[in-house]
Amino acid sequence: MTYQFGLEQAEQLFRQAATASPAPRPLPLFYGLNQAGRAIAAATSTATDDDWxxxxxxxxxxxxxxxxxxxxxxxxxxxxxxxxxxxxxxxxxxxxxxxxxxxxxx
Incomplete structure (x- = not known):
């Protein structure tokens, strides 16, 4: 679930950043990267238990x-x-x- 939701939220935030003016653009980019990172961590095969x-x-x-x-x-x-x-x-x-x-x- 974390993987799927993380990717979905990252995509939505990246879309928002693409249409935002320059001043607020870093915020959705940062949080989009954050959600993409959580998806990657959830999908890793090297983490054990809740290590991800x-x-x-x-x-x-x-x-x-x-x-x-x-x-x-x-x-x-x-x-x-x-x-x-x-x-x-x-x-x-x-x-x-x-x-x-x-x-x-x-």
Whole structure:
């Protein structure tokens, strides 16, 4: 059920984003990606028991009151239930780690 509903909601949110003006467009895109990630997690064959259930997005931000290039982001540690780290694990894709990374690249 989670797989089916997740894909359906993701599709609906992506359609909304396609017709939205630029200012609100990131919201349905973010939540569409969130629902697609939950569908992927529900369909994975590598999760055991309720291991596929995701909690939160799994990305942290620092310096949010600073200028956008100075904002730093980091992921939760692998093995946690945050979407980003868990999906990376399910898909065999490494995360960049818990060390903060600036949005502005050198």
């Amino acid at each position: 259930k995701l909690t939160g997005h799994g990305i942290r931000a620092k310096n949010l009151s600073d200028q956008l290039p100075d904002v730093q982001i980091s992921t939760e540690a692998p093995g946690t239930k945050g979407s980003f780290a868990r999906l990376s694990q399910f898909l065999g894709s490494p995360v960049w780690g818990t060390t903060p990374v600036p949005l502005k690249l050198p």
